Amino acid sequence: MDEIRRGPAGLLPHQLEFVADRASKIRVMQGGYRSGKTVTGVAVVVDMGFRSQGAPILVIEPTYRMIIDVFVATATRMLEAWGLPWRYHKSDKVLTIGRRRRFDVLCRSADQPRSLEGLTVGGLLVDEWELCDREALQVAMARVSIGPCQQIVLTGTPEGYGPGYDLILAKPASTTRVWIVRSKANTFLRSDYVADMESRLDDDEAGEKLEGQRRAKGGRVYSRFSREVHGKTPCVLPGRGDLQVWADFNVGKMVWVVAEADPARRCAHIVGEFVGTNTDTAEQAEKITAYLAAHLTRVRRREITKQDVRSMRIKVYCDASGTQRTSVTPLTHVALLKQASFEPQHGLANPLIDDRVNTVQIMLRDKRLTIDPAAAPTTTMTFERQAYVNGQPDKSGGLDAAADAVGYGCYWQFPVWRPVPTAAPGEVRRDSFL
Ligand SMILES: Nc1ncnc2c1ncn2[C@@H]1O[C@H](COP(=O)(O)OP(=O)(O)OP(=O)(O)O)[C@@H](O)[C@H]1O
Ligand SMILES: [Mg+2]
Known part of the structure; x- marks a missing residue:
């Protein structure tokens, strides 16, 4: 120098x-x-x-x-x-x-x-x-x-x-x-x-x-997400909300997100995740039961067993295709969840991907969706990195599993709009819910 x-x-x-x-x-x-x-x-x-x-x-x-x-x-x-x-x-x-x-x-x-x-x-x-x-x-x-x-x-x-x-x-x-x-x-x-x-x-x-701040190529899907904003203060105090699981069924990698929701305030805080590679739904359900027992033991400061978790009949918001039987699973995914004492929640068909993304983006905008980045690193990374490729959220690189799971959890509970009947019989209006 x-x-x-x-x-x-x-x-x-x-x-x-x-x-x-x-x-x-x-x-x-x-x-x-x-x-x-x-x-x-x-x-x-x-x-x-x-x-x-x-x-x-x-x-x-x-x-x-x-x-x-x-x-x-x-x-x-x-x-x-x-x-x-x-x-x-x-x-x-x-x-x-x-x-x-x-x-x-x-x-x-x-x-x-x-x-x-x-x-x-x-x-x-x-x-x-x-x-x-x-x-x-x-x-x-x-x-x-x-x-x-x-x-x-x-x-x-x-x-x-x-x-x-x-x-x-x-x-x-x-x-x-x-x-x-x-x-x-x-x-x-x-x-x-x-x-x-x-x-x-x-x-x-x-x-x-110009600012030197790293961004995902092609535009980030969850552009409203920022670790600084959504990863610091939980919108639902851990231990105070309804404990639930948001799940995507996959053959390779399954990311099941654990959240606590406050239905009255229409918000949710992601408290953890369970990532399974090469697992099936039955095994994944068993493992997440153990994960939930450990989580509850920590936040409630008393011993919660797997049996206690089963008796809570925790809701799992999931992919609608989970009702279909495949050659790999003789029982449907949904039946396997019920067998493990969970309460699967899904529609007859999956929401459109655009609607799911939009719901999550709006929740992020309002800070009604927050996350614990240390407890849910894969989900945090998905929010930060998933990019659009040819106008669709990128499915390569395994970033879609957590995004899909979060999408189901948010869409089925906190949709941006819901159809309401209007004066004209049979007509359905897309009224903003917010
Ligand atoms: N300390 C310095 N003294 C004099 N000139 C400087 C100094 N630092 C930068 N510059 C001038 O600023 C301009 C940009 O600098 P430089 O090429 O190092 O930037 P860069 O970030 O590498 O740019 P690029 O994005 O094009 O690679 C150059 O014309 C360079 O001569
Ligand atoms: Mg240079």
């Missing part, structure tokens, strides 16, 4: 803070367009290089063209401004920085992960890392193995919940630190840039590409 401060140009406050972190193993700068990410990356490379006792630093861009047009172009411009000597060896793709104390920057592109094999480096920068292959990221990170620094730096615009996110940020290590930076934080940017871009992007895109 001393080398950088020496020149006539300085760093912005967020850039300085980022460069100054010498403790985190992985640093991520998640920023809006033009927020100064690549310049920060260059500054970090300089800082890591001078700390690595001669070990080279590896820099990766998604493609070779970006190495030249983005990294080398930005680096040489900034090195000039900072008054640091440099030389670029085009054929080796090596940028040498410094004169007396100097180090090499190995510039590689992620589209050729083989070119990374065998390298041994003292630090790593991956610019626009979420546009790189997961494999290339893994190979590159494994190359950082010598010198006293050994830090990894990832800079780029957030790109939804892709493979890069899953690899690094879905379950971040305690040594991983993330900075979220808005485009506006870059005071070198022309003043009307953000306003211009805002007029061209929709709200979700602007959130991600």
